[in-house]
Amino acid sequence: MxxxxxxxxxxxxxxxxxxxxxxxAVSADRCLPAYLPPYPKGRRLVVAVGKAGAAMARVALRDAPPQTRAIILVPYGHGCALADLPSSAMLLEGGHPLPDQHGLEAAKMIREAVSELTEEDQLLALVSGGGSALLALPAEGLSLEDKRQLTEELLLCGATISQINCVRTHLSQVKGGRLAVLAHPAEVVTLAFSDVSGDDPALIASGPTVADRTTLQDARRVLERFAIPVPDHVRRILEDERHATPRPDAAAMTRAEAHIVARNxxxxxxxxxxxxxxxxxxxxxxxxxxxxxxxxxxxxxxxxxxxxxxxxxxxxxxxxxxxxxxxxxxxxxxxxxxxxxxxxxxxxxxxxxxxxxxxxxxxxxxxxxxxxxxxxxxxxxxxxxxxxxxxxxxxxxxxxxxxxxxxxxxxxxxxxxxxxxxxxxxxxxx
Known part of the structure; x- marks a missing residue:
């Protein structure tokens, strides 16, 4: 360093x-190896998202079987040398702290890859701070520009990262455990670097593979507390229970586990x-x-x-x-x-x-x-x-x-x- x-x-x-x-002390080389799970009977898909994504993927992919697939999504400049990764790994970059088109396209690619997993497969999600902005796949009826404007308002008003992620989670197709739902019935193992107070894996990168405990009402309260103006079509999404995140007892969560591997x-x-x-x-x-x-x-x-x-x-x-x-x-x-x-x-x-x-x-x-x-x-x-x-x-x-x-x-x-x-x-x- x-x-x-x-x-x-x-x-x-x-x-x-x-x-x-x-x-x-909180590097991937030091923290990750002890938590890596056994390989599944079928295929392993590694999805590494966030500022530590490239370093975590590099460790997880050492001596990986040829059928292992990896999609790594990091902020611009936070990647690693391609020579440090298997040729099958895909290293992508996106916008942070504001989402951009590259993050949107990467999120679509991750959604498709995860949706193809079967019961014998495993999704190894390597999650770290920054992942919420990177996984930019807005809820149906919401544009990327809507998410950018709302994120910027939240960043400028002094909201905590937990409050920001609460709102982003409920306006997404992949956050708040929705990625685990897409992977079902595959096994889902999440290893996370915690950048949130309290080390709750559901809050890290807005918990794409971890059941969410916040509600649409919680998201509305954040916006009300900071008096952030919200367009009518965004407000309708936050009032529609069809956009509620999966609960911890949802069927897709029965084969999902999460571990914090590095913390403050x-x-x-x-x-x-x-x-x-x-x-x-x-x-x-x-x-x-x-x-x-x-x-x-x-x-x-x-x-x-x-x-x-x-x-x-x-x-x-x-x-x-x-x-x-x-x-x-x-x-x-x-x-x-x-x-x-x-x-x-x-x-x-x-x-x-x-x-x-x-x-x-x-x-x-x-x-x-x-x-x-x-x-x-x-x-x-x-x-x-x-x-x-x-x-x-x-x-x-x-x-x-x-x-x-x-x-x-x-x-x-x-x-x-x-x-x-x-x-x-x-x-x-x-």
Whole structure:
């Protein structure tokens, strides 16, 4: 993993090492082999969807029998070398976070392939974050543009990924367990990298092969809560019980099982062990934190200052998935860099405190960065450059702030995804 940051601040090297170890702990090579099921009597169809799809498929297809078929659908730039895959595997790319025509065509191909399976066959679904946008097959009567506009509205309003996926699930032909229905009576085994708080497989990529527990009413409530205008033809779909998702007791679910193989806790634990080896006391704040990025930065700054007053060396680790209320649509950044900017602003240059905040998929919103690093010199250097941290935060331009200081973190696509990764190091001797 090539992690790049221009920061040379206090403990920047240690923070980068902790990120690298965390990403390795949730890689497909490390996590997937122990969960791969036995081959069926008939054929195995591998469908790998999401940001970790290519890496998961590469592991699952090692020494695969010749009759194994694989369709891999990943966001642009998240694939792998074709030489790493069997010649029978098909690697496709699609739009993320907004669905596009390539994702639509790939979803149709997956629907057709899954529908051909028989009782002796097996669908091995390798699912990870990003899969919901990629599997873009709108419900009948709904256009791709309808889904794009609604997805964009949900992304901008500050809705959580669970709320976004609840709506997308009920406007799809393949999400919410519908892919498992299409595969019936074949065996369905789902192995998932969790990028959702609580690690519910039904929520990851909108659960294409896992029974859905949300309802059409739940989807309508999300839209009402955020006052998102919905065209009449979309509203009719959300009021029509024929579009309800299959329940857990549906016949197609009797041969379906799902397992979480990588989760945020694993990444935090691995990073915490590195911190402990350097004399820091790990404190785990939770792997399922949600809420506004700016507000969480303020809360974590208070916790960091509390630990500094106690003295000694501390590592505050947290994960989950925060949200950003976008006030400036042309701003650049993401939830992790916005958190880092809020954290730095709230710490007000406190000595001996440094932090990193990154998205484990390597892409933090808009800008191509994974996140950012801060330390006690961040605000001082910004002032010397004539940059207003508060102004940049209000304009949703955390990317511009950290770019000017050389404190952005770049990893490129990591081909894994277990959501946010945050570490605050407190060292009263630094």
């Amino acid at each position: 090539d992690i790049r940051t221009g920061s040379r601040g206090v403990h920047a090297e240690l923070l980068s090492e902790m990120l690298e170890v965390a990403l390795s 806790h694993m990444a935090l634990q691995a990073a915490g062990e590195i911190a402990a080896s350097q004399g820091f006391m790990p404190v785990y704040l939770g792997d399922d934190l949600e809420g506004d990025s700016t507000e969480l930065g303020i809360v974590h700054a208070a916790l960091a200052l509390h630990h500094r007053r106690k003295g000694g060396k501390w590592a505050l680790l947290s994960g989950g998935e925060t949200t950003v209320l976008v006030r400036n649509k042309v701003g650049k950044g993401g939830r992790n860099s916005e958190y880092a900017l809020s954290l730095g602003l709230s710490l007000d240059g406190a000595a001996g405190i440094s932090a990193i905040a990154c998205d484990t998929d390597g892409i933090d919103g808009v800008g191509g960065h994974a996140g950012a690093i801060i330390d006690g010199s961040t605000l001082r250097r910004a002032k010397a450059e004539g940059i207003s941290p508060a102004g940049m935060l209000r304009r949703n331009d955390s990317y511009g702030f950290f770019e000017a200081l050389g404190d952005l973190v770049f990893t490129g696509p990591t081909r894994t995804t277990v959501n946010d990764f945050r570490v605050i190091l407190i060292d009263d001797a630094a």
